[in-house]
Amino acid sequence: MAELIGFIGLGALGAPIATNLLAAGYPLLVHNRTAAKADGLVARGAGRADRSVDAVRPGGIVVTLLWDDASVEEVVARDGFLDALGPGGVHVSMSTISPAGSRRLAAMHAERGCLFVEAPVFGRPEAAVARQLWIACAGPAAAKARVRPILEAMGAAGVFDFGEEVGAATTVKLVGNFMIGAAARSLAEGLAAAEANGCDPEAVVAMLTTTLFPAPIYQSYGRLLVEKTVVMNAGQADIGRKDLGLFRAMAAEAGAPTPMADFISGASGPRR
Template identity: 35%
Template sequence: MKIAFLGLGTMGLPMAANLLKAGYNVQGWNRSAGPAAKLAERGAVNAATAAEAATDADVLISMLADDNATRSTLLEGNVLATLKPGAIHVNMASISVALAVELAQLHQARNVGYLAAPVLGRVNVAEAGQLTILAAGDSALLANVQPLLDVLGQKTWYLGDRPEQASATKLAVNFMIASAIGAMSEAVALVQGYEVDKGEFIDLITSSLFAAPVYKGYGQAIATDTFEPAGFKLALGLKDVRLAQDAAERVNVPLALAGTLRAAHVESLAHDEGHLDWAALSRTAARRAGQI
């Protein structure tokens, strides 16, 4: 089985590396040359273009940054046009519901299988091959690529036969993560207003009522002001909050909290914090409280 892997960023590189370790033939491509060279050192073939990587691929896995990168690579970069009939494309990035619907239609017209399979987990989880995979699309296609997904993740959740169902689920989860970070940020500002140590507060909540990975991971970053290197950039968090709003509007679901979160993200970007880890959203609450 020949696998093409497009997008070797923070998450894509360890995912592709795990496929190599499992013995799969991987041809990789990335916009910048550095990550592709790192993958080549581990045994992958380094493609000069995305279309070259897709040539004769049985399975294409893409892990691109956003809708624009996905569209420009797959469509303008002729990747979809290059894929052979019967190939399967597994899109593991977070994209809009609208683009998921469009891609499903375009793939079907070319007799290329399309699955949406965005993931939950940060880079350390990707390195360990323990991602949670949210999959939607033709169940027969999923069965064909499940051995690959088993290398990348600890569990694959099948959410339905329409790819946009996985995209909507991923956006709903990321909306919840943004909500958790926003709530922790304002709660930390509150206790600091009463001179309670924020590290002690985070330890309190994450060892009792909120002993969950999202609160523990982002909470520790907030407690120690550790926002670099970014496991997931704040700017990407804003992108997903916006996409969650768009997805909700398509089905007439009001997301009142999303508007508040979006404003906080935009404020953070106005302070040039978009490159920092998503936990840096806590700086917005602290600024509003006059604490920084």
């Protein structure tokens, strides 16, 4: 019998991940600030938690997939969340937040005997549906061992363990998102130059993404550029800006220069 999981944050990525957990046989207690977003999961058998703390069970497992540092800290601080989770309870934090914020949260949990595992996730909602997510994780070994089958049931094609020190997995997530941004920018710029020089962009993308760059970001973004259907919605643009800001802040705190990230975040080039 799979154990009950609390799941807080049913956004574009949270909803399909929670759906995967339900499909894998995990009983869920779900909560979302906008309650209507829980309706679909409740209709499929999940229990509804009216407040975030209502998704928490003593010694249990609760997953959060929220917007930023502040929103995770707010959930943790509200309504006696940590008291409800209690000793031995595990909070799996999947939001893309700052490594420093993740370390602060881990310390708050440790004070109450709760366990904090950071497990940021790479993948768009379609990848969750296709069970092609990649999850990086860091935190106490025993807690990671307990949640690993759950991470896999969420739709992970791979779970990558970055050790016991919280902050490492969120760092990798921010590095990856920065590199995605750089790759997308270089592809857009290169393809525009090729097209201006009379090349068929479809043929260029077909060659480059099967030879030098056979990677999902180049392939999917290349297809969008060729089809001229790159519509970055406001939400996606916000995520890109937020994560690039987190990457630069993290590197600055550690004394690592980020000239390229600085350039990308300030660049006035075509933001398609």
